[in-house]
Amino acid sequence: MDSGKSQGQGGRRRRGEVTVAAIAQLAGVSPPTVSKVLNGRSGIAVQTRDRVEALLREHGYRRGGSAAASPSVEVAFYGLESHLAMEILRGVEQVVRDRGLAVGFTDLQGPAPGGRRTADRLLARRPTGVIAVNSAFRARQYEQLTASGVPMVVLDPTGEPMHSIPSVGATNWSGGIAATRHLLDLGHRRVGVITGPMEYLCARARLEACRGALDAAGVPLDPVLLRHGRFHFDDGVLLGRQLLSLPDPPTAILCGDDLQALGVYEAARLLGRRIPDDVSVVGFDDIEVTRWCGPPMTTVRQPFAEMGATAARMVLQLAVGEPVEPGRVELATQLVVRASTAPPRA
Amino acid sequence: MAEIAAEAGVSVPTVSKVLNGRHDVAPATRERIEELLRARSYLPRRNPPARTAGLIDVVFVDLGSAWAMQILAGVEEVAHRAGTGVVVSAVRHTPHVDRDAERNRFEPRGRTRTAPDRRWLEHLAARRSDGVLLVLSELAADQRARLAELGIPVVVVDPAGQPDPSVPSVGATNWTGALTATEHLIGLGHQRIAVIGGPGDVLCSRARVDGYRAAMHAAGLPVPAGYERTGDFTSPTGHRETLALLDLPTPPTAVFAAADEMARGAYEALYERGLRVPDDMSVVGFDDLEQARWSIPPLTTVRQPLTEMAGLATRMLLTLIAGEPLDSTRLELATPLVVRASTAALGNISMSSARS
Numbered sequence: 001m002d003s004g005k006s007q008g009q010g011g012r013r014r015r016g017e018v019t020v021a022a023i024a025q026l027a028g029v030s031p032p033t034v035s036k037v038l039n040g041r042s043g044i045a046v047q048t049r050d051r052v053e054a055l056l057r058e059h060g061y062r063r064g065g066s067a068a069a070s071p072s073v074e075v076a077f078y079g080l081e082s083h084l085a086m087e088i089l090r091g092v093e094q095v096v097r098d099r100g101l102a103v104g105f106t107d108l109q110g111p112a113p114g115g116r117r118t119a120d121r122l123l124a125r126r127p128t129g130v131i132a133v134n135s136a137f138r139a140r141q142y143e144q145l146t147a148s149g150v151p152m153v154v155l156d157p158t159g160e161p162m163h164s165i166p167s168v169g170a171t172n173w174s175g176g177i178a179a180t181r182h183l184l185d186l187g188h189r190r191v192g193v194i195t196g197p198m199e200y201l202c203a204r205a206r207l208e209a210c211r212g213a214l215d216a217a218g219v220p221l222d223p224v225l226l227r228h229g230r231f232h233f234d235d236g237v238l239l240g241r242q243l244l245s246l247p248d249p250p251t252a253i254l255c256g257d258d259l260q261a262l263g264v265y266e267a268a269r270l271l272g273r274r275i276p277d278d279v280s281v282v283g284f285d286d287i288e289v290t291r292w293c294g295p296p297m298t299t300v301r302q303p304f305a306e307m308g309a310t311a312a313r314m315v316l317q318l319a320v321g322e323p324v325e326p327g328r329v330e331l332a333t334q335l336v337v338r339a340s341t342a343p344p345r346a
Numbered sequence: 347m348a349e350i351a352a353e354a355g356v357s358v359p360t361v362s363k364v365l366n367g368r369h370d371v372a373p374a375t376r377e378r379i380e381e382l383l384r385a386r387s388y389l390p391r392r393n394p395p396a397r398t399a400g401l402i403d404v405v406f407v408d409l410g411s412a413w414a415m416q417i418l419a420g421v422e423e424v425a426h427r428a429g430t431g432v433v434v435s436a437v438r439h440t441p442h443v444d445r446d447a448e449r450n451r452f453e454p455r456g457r458t459r460t461a462p463d464r465r466w467l468e469h470l471a472a473r474r475s476d477g478v479l480l481v482l483s484e485l486a487a488d489q490r491a492r493l494a495e496l497g498i499p500v501v502v503v504d505p506a507g508q509p510d511p512s513v514p515s516v517g518a519t520n521w522t523g524a525l526t527a528t529e530h531l532i533g534l535g536h537q538r539i540a541v542i543g544g545p546g547d548v549l550c551s552r553a554r555v556d557g558y559r560a561a562m563h564a565a566g567l568p569v570p571a572g573y574e575r576t577g578d579f580t581s582p583t584g585h586r587e588t589l590a591l592l593d594l595p596t597p598p599t600a601v602f603a604a605a606d607e608m609a610r611g612a613y614e615a616l617y618e619r620g621l622r623v624p625d626d627m628s629v630v631g632f633d634d635l636e637q638a639r640w641s642i643p644p645l646t647t648v649r650q651p652l653t654e655m656a657g658l659a660t661r662m663l664l665t666l667i668a669g670e671p672l673d674s675t676r677l678e679l680a681t682p683l684v685v686r687a688s689t690a691a692l693g694n695i696s697m698s699s700a701r702s
Binding site: 031032035039041071072082083085086089090093094097100101102103104105106107121122124125126233259262263265266269289291292293294295296 | 357359370400401403404409414415416418419422423426429431432433434435436465469470472473581607610611613614616617618636637639640641642643644
């Protein structure tokens with residue numbers, strides 16, 4: 001299987017591509033030191049590692065043939081809500097399994113054992129490819145992963161594309177438009193909005209879409225009816241309570257995600273209001289429990305499993321040396337109308 | 347070492363990696379080097395140092411099940427600290443397992459046992475794995491023999507409560523949990539208490555129904571005809587069976603659903619009939635999936651500690667991988683009751699519903 005001709009880090013590579021030896025020379029270190037950096041091994045001074053990684057990135061180092069790579073696609077999460085993570089993983093698994101590869105699962109949020117950097121552990125297994133599910137990934141983590149030359153695709157449900165890396169997302173803005181138009185079509189004119197954290201692009205995109213659709217309908221968003229919270233059930237309860245307790249409460253509430261919307265359901269229950277009779281509620285994501293929450297929730301579906309499958313196909317394509325075009329793919333979101341929305345009471 | 351490196355066409359550090367039993371060397375390269383090392387008596391001919399793949403496999407029946415993530419979180423946490431990677435695979439139901447077409451149609455997601463297909467084991471053998479954690483799947487005899495032959499240990503995370511005595515496993519105290527749930531309802535003054543169990547051929551489901559019966563019996567309460575219902579752990583069956591309970595001449599005032607997902611179905615049925623939880627009926631679940639907290643109202647349920655069960659099973663697996671014996675091959679973790687807002691005292695409901 002192994003030709004035995006070009007060992008170390010090489011494998012066969014096309015002419016003109018940078019080698020480990022060349023990087024070593026540029027960095028003024030030995031080739032084994034470069035290999036250690038590539039393989040995420042310990043025992044290298046931080047400055048040396050940084051220098052080598054910078055050169056690897058600068059010269060666009062790519063691993064040679066896949067002979068030495070472990071036959072797996074690693075999915076690296078960083079503190080993502082688990083109800084979304086599993087759907088993503090399911091989509092990845094379906095694609096990757098068909099190629100006879102294993103699916104690795106890593107949560108980079110925990111402390112690294114033995115003082116090794118979080119991503120090193122993952123690189124030490126030399127996976128065929130990495131899918132980084134971006135919730136709170138930092139630029140530094142991307143740098144580590146890309147410097148290793150392992151094919152990588154970013155799946156970012158929160159909507160923060162890193163332009164240098166191929167990525168998969170969903171159409172948050174269009175979803176926000178569809179949800180708002182649905183409420184307008186039902187006759188709502190006093191729409192309350194609970195958003196996710198404004199540092200997430202997806203939360204901004206949904207809010208701006210809603211604002212735009214309301215403006216276009218001639219019923220601009222009343223600042224009194226706007227609340228910001230985390231993507232948590234508890235925030236939905238708290239903020240939903242605030243909105244429903246206003247002297248002139250909204251007739252409908254558009255939420256940043258399904259958990260917030262479920263929180264609004266709970267707030268309505270506690271205040272003795274009925275959904276959709278007293279207030280319409282719209283979520284975002286379409287997690288499974290929305291079908292069973294009495295009344296079933298109208299929400300905007302994000303195709304998490306499909307997003308995982310798409311990211312997997314992209315990373316496998318990169319792994320065999322094919323470029324991925326375009327560099328950013330956004331899958332369509334879709335409004336799912338169930339029973340939590342109705343015309344406002346006359 | 348330099349000679350061997352030259353002969354193998356690799357660098358000196360690569361040879362030293364092989365000597366030190368590091369696993370970041372390609373298998374083919376490693377074998378070639380080991381061959382040379384053996385030839386020069388660097389390595390003992392027999393019992394070469396145990397190599398590890400640095401990976402353990404977690405096998406689910408279906409990754410879509412609501413509790414897969416809680417299990418995976420437990421595995422990952424323990425494996426992470428041990429510096430071991432986690433590989434996830436999902437196996438599908440195979441025809442010989444689901445003989446019953448009806449059952450196939452209402453496939454309980456991730457709740458019934460099934461054997462991984464052939465390809466799974468071939469892939470696993472090809473890439474090596476240090477150990478296998480099975481979640482609600484079981485191995486065919488030949489698969490077990492093959493893993494034993496490969497020297498790969500197996501531990502079962504067993505929420506279905508049907509331990510295979512030949513394989514180490516971690517389960518939960520299903521009977522005690524159900525007893526506690528029913529006693530909680532009795533303690534609130536309920537007398538007409540129904541149960542919605544899972545499939546009769548799944549042991550955890552029988553244990554939960556038995557726990558319910560034991561509590562009723564101990565309190566001297568009758569179980570009227572029609573009060574014991576059978577679902578399959580999924581929301582649609584919880585919904586269906588709750589409607590059937592509401593159609594009884596004397597419906598219950600409280601229901602114990604042997605799975606959170608069935609409790610969710612019960613909520614939906616009550617909602618459809620214009621009834622309120624807990625004002626018109628108290629509902630208790632079993633599992634404490636994270637959705638239980640997001641139920642409207644938040645669900646009182648028996649907590650099955652899936653993350654802890656998975657973490658413990660992973661520790662057992664790592665012990666076996668290290669070649670050490672286990673203290674015990676079957677462990678069951680406690681199932682405490684988590685009281686939230688879906689249960690209320692009979693005749694005292696207005697107070698409870700006013701509680702925030």
